[in-house]
Amino acid sequence: MFSARISDLIDDRPDDGIFRVSRAIFDDPDIFDLEMRHIFERGWVFLGIADQARGPHDFFTTDIGRVPILVSRDGAGKLNAFVNSCPHRGSRVAQALSGNARLHVCPYHSWTFDSAGRNKNVKLKRAGCYAASFDAQNHDLPALPAFGDYRGFLFGSLDADVPPLETHLGEAAKLLDLVADQSDEGIELVPGAVTFTFHGNWKLQLENCSDAYHFTSTHPSYIRILEQRQTSNTKAAVKSVWESSDYWREDAKGVAGGSFSFPYGHVLNWGIFGVTEALPLYERAVALAERHGVAKRDWMFNMRNLSIFPNLQIAENASSQLRVIQPLAPDKTEMRTWCIAPKGESREARRQRIRQYEDFFNPSGMATPDDTVTYENCQRGFASRVDPWLQGYARGTTAAREGGNRFGELIDLHPAFSVLADAQLGDETLFRSYYREWARRMAGVLAP
Ligand SMILES: [Fe+2]
Known part of the structure; x- marks a missing residue:
């Protein structure tokens, strides 16, 4: 019988400003088995x-x-x-x-x-x-x-004893609305699913989508290409939305974005892009403001990386990707990915979306391979128990606030915690939402 206690795995002491996660939850086969039975097979x-x-x-x-x-x-x-x-x-x-x-x-x-x-x-x-x-x-x-x-997002549970789906999604449902409301006709997956595996734990993917801190260090070649495109006279084949954003610029001033955390483990990290023609949604900018109001329209244009615990991610950054995380083993994960798009967009907008998608995402894009190689590096490092505690959940501790902020208020969004960040913060407190939910779901199985 597995003998670890939750406090051996998640060290959550808010009064002391401490939040640490043990390497064991990323590579221990017994923990993986418990995750499958109690997180995936007993919840939404x-x-x-x-x-x-x-x-x-x-x-x-x-x-x-x-x-x-x-x-x-x-x-x-x-x-x-x-x-x-x-x-x-x-x-x-x-x-x-x-x-x-x-x-x-x-x-x-x-x-x-x-x-x-x-x-x-x-x-x-x-x-x-x-x-x-x-x-x-x-x-x-x-x-x-x-x-x-x-609203077209389908969820299932193998156990009837779950809260209603509306309760599970809670306020995070409003972030799915920002996707679903981009077209009155609804959303679709652009033909061409891409499935790939990496030799790493499924929670590495969960974290990476919410990780603003890694962008400039893990993706330097992509950033160099962005800079080259800006300075070269030749017209770039792909217009990138990052070019119009300060989000990734380390010398940016002021609020660049932030994070929201929700009950049941859902999180969003976001950045201000502005209503820019670099986004294929630009052709609908006026219509969306008329239909949903300027604030909600502006939020649709923000960079948004949404995770619905435990396995859905919708990344609207360089392009729009829907990801399903499928854990296969403690150290093996399958990613099922699609370009998600509003129905009825013009051929030109769809073309732009797909070109941006190819540019950034998937094993053939410029970002995903950097990330998956990094996951595999982490997985190797997780073998150590010399000091089992990872320190990667501490950035933003003194910036995190209970409740929301003025940016969330714009769309009546009321998270459990929020952080406003400049380009340098790289909030890590949003990960805590994942692990608090993890601990909650394991509470019946592992001793406190
Ligand atoms: Fe990345």
């Missing part, structure tokens, strides 16, 4: 967006922790989510990442299910010499005990 997990199963019988597959999941729209247009495992022998039924199927046939013994998960056929049933009790059993695909749709 992001599944995908409704538009991934747009029409009748459209489906996509994903996972909650180690459990395969099928999300399917039935013939009547209703979205359902099931455990993607045949009640017969347990095989995964749907194999494809996405598609359209009225019927899903298990590849093992051909038990067949319709798009509403109902068992339609047990192969050679009449010849099967089943007892009458067999017919009394439910042979359908088991529906997820909890399944929720917040």
Whole structure:
């Protein structure tokens, strides 16, 4: 039996200004197992967006922790989510990442299910010499005990004992609104999912998305290219939004952005970009202000890296990326990524979005490879227990405030904690939200 206590893993002493995290939670196999069972498999997990199963019988597959999941729209247009495992022998039924199927046939013994998960056929049933009790059993695909749709963002839980999805998302739902409201037609994933793995713990990705401190040190080649593009006379192939922002400039003055932390482990770090034509949303700037007000429109133009604990990230910085974090092992993580975009944008805006996306994101972009190499460097360092405590949760301690600030007020956003930052701060207190939720979820399993 695993004997660590939570206080051996998360050292959270607000009165002393101390917050430290042990290396053990990043590489210990027993802890990973507990995370899968108690964080991923017993709480709300992001599944995908409704538009991934747009029409009748459209489906996509994903996972909650180690459990395969099928999300399917039935013939009547209703979205359902099931455990993607045949009640017969347990095989995964749907194999494809996405598609359209009225019927899903298990590849093992051909038990067949319709798009509403109902068992339609047990192969050679009449010849099967089943007892009458067999017919009394439910042979359908088991529906997820909890399944929720917040404005097209789909979440599921393998345990019915979860707070309502609205409670889980809380104020952070308003940050999903900033994505969903960019078009009255809704949002979509640009065709071309990119999936990659790195040899590092899943929480490295969780942290990196919220980590303003690393940008200038981990991505120097990208920053040098930005500088070259600004000084060269040749017209850059890709207009980058960073060029119009002070967010990454170490000599920038004044408030450059900040962070918000929310209950249940959700966080946002953000920066001021301004309403700039460097963003493809610029063509809608006037219409969005008329529809939603200037303040909300301006927030849509801000740099926003949003994490919905434990596995969803929406990064709207150099371009717009939706990421699903899929832990595979203590030291292996799969990233499933898409360019997310408002429906109905012009061809020119979509082109700009995709070019910016390629420029920055994914194994072929200029930022993601820097990050994933860094994760793997961290993972190697986590092997040490000479001093198990990591010191990377301390920046911003005296800047963190309970509640919100004037920037959040603009969109009626009320976080649990907030930080206003200049370009040098690189707040790390927002990570605490992840680990306080981590500790809360582990509280029933590990001694305090
Ligand atoms: Fe990075």
